[in-house]
Amino acid sequence: MGDPAGIGPEIICRALKAMSSAERASAIVVGDPAIYRRAAASVDAELMFVPLDQPSSGDHCVAISVVDVPVGADIPDGQISAGAGDMAFRCVQAAVNLVQSGRAQVIVTAPLNKAALHEAGHHYDGHTGMLAALTGALSSFMLLASETLSTLHVSTHVSLREAIDRVTPERIVATVEAGNAHLVALGLSAPRIAVAGLNPHCGEGGIFGDEDSRCIAPAVDQLRQRGFDVSGPISADTVFYRASKGEFDLVVAQYHDQGHIPVKLIAFDTTVNVSLGLPLQRTSVDHGTAFDIAWQGKADATNMGSAIAYARRLASGGHS
Structure with a gap:
């Protein structure tokens, strides 16, 4: 369900409404039934x-x-609250x-x-970190x-200063x-x-920093020697354009905004x-709780529909 004060319950119900009867029969929702009914x-x-x-049974309703x-x-609509953050956490626990x-x-x-998650005492950087902790994964x-464009991130929800420190050959490899394993599975x-x-x-050439030659290039060389079809480092001001035109299947971005901005600009x-590196499979929308429009019956479920479709593709072993 996500945060029940946000648009999560609405977009889930819109997505369920749009499903075929067979798709609804294979879906399980997690959360308070009263919130879902509302x-x-x-x-x-x-x-x-x-x-x-x-x-x-029901004459007009779909079970x-x-x-x-x-x-x-008590959870106020469209507001940060510890109760909402705790419920979001418990829903993820139940799903795991x-x-x-x-x-x-x-x-x-x-x-x-x-913020609601932290207010409830669950100090994670988001779903991915939470799922890693709940499943014992060492990294994700x-x-x-x-x-049009897909990006995988070396780091995500950390400061830019910390993100630079995480650009290591080991993490890039x-x-x-x-990313390669995920695409092969698909x-x-x-x-x-x-x-x-x-x-x-x-x-x-080192004029604007040495991380590219010191950390990224050696990782790429190592991967190429192992048989991966990998190129880089490629300047970020051109690589996403080249990928969007079909030259690459995936771009590895070095930090959150470097990868998020081009993808959301092209296909928000x-x-x-999608979370990789976990002992389970998880997809999600790429937007937030939208408190400003929550519980007004106007949230768009297009992205939720895409997340569910991708999940079905994963469940079927990569088949569309």
Whole structure:
């Protein structure tokens, strides 16, 4: 459900409304059924939420299986609150349990609010860090995937200063390995991967910094020697354009905004956030909780639909 004070419940119900009956039958939602019923009414969706494994009936409603994560406190609409942050965390916990128990194959997350999460005492940088902690993963990677441009990030939710420190040969190699494995699983036999430079003009021979020659280039050389189709470092002011024109299947960005800005500029409504490097599969929308329009019945579910479609592709072993 994500943060129940945001647009998560609404976009989930809009997406459910747009599904075929077979797709709805294979979906499980996680969260408080009362919140889902309210969200369904706000988007004019005739949906009925019933406990997982419990038979249901209804003349006009469509039954959706739900794992009940009850509201633990009053949650004001469109506002940061500890109660909302705690519920968002408990929903993720429940979803992880579903996958680990074999009841589900892929998790799709609606947006949460990091301030609310921290206010509730859950000090994570977002869904990806939370999922890594809950599953015991040593590292994880954020992929933004779209039909036009896809980027995988060496670092994400850290300061720019810390992001620079994370540009190491070891991290770059691990990022490329994770991206290559994901694309192979989706059916690409030899993914073409570009690694973006960190500094302007990739440091211009050390004039603008030596990270590109000292850290990125050796990692790329090592990967190429191992048989990866990887190029770089390539100046960030051209690599995303080249990828968007079909030259590369994936760009490895060195930090959050370097990768997020071009992808969201090109395909904001259809880009899917995918977590790699975890012992489970997870997709998500690439937008926030939109408190300013929450619970007004007008949130757009296009991105949620894309996240669900990508999740179904992962669940089917990469087949569209």
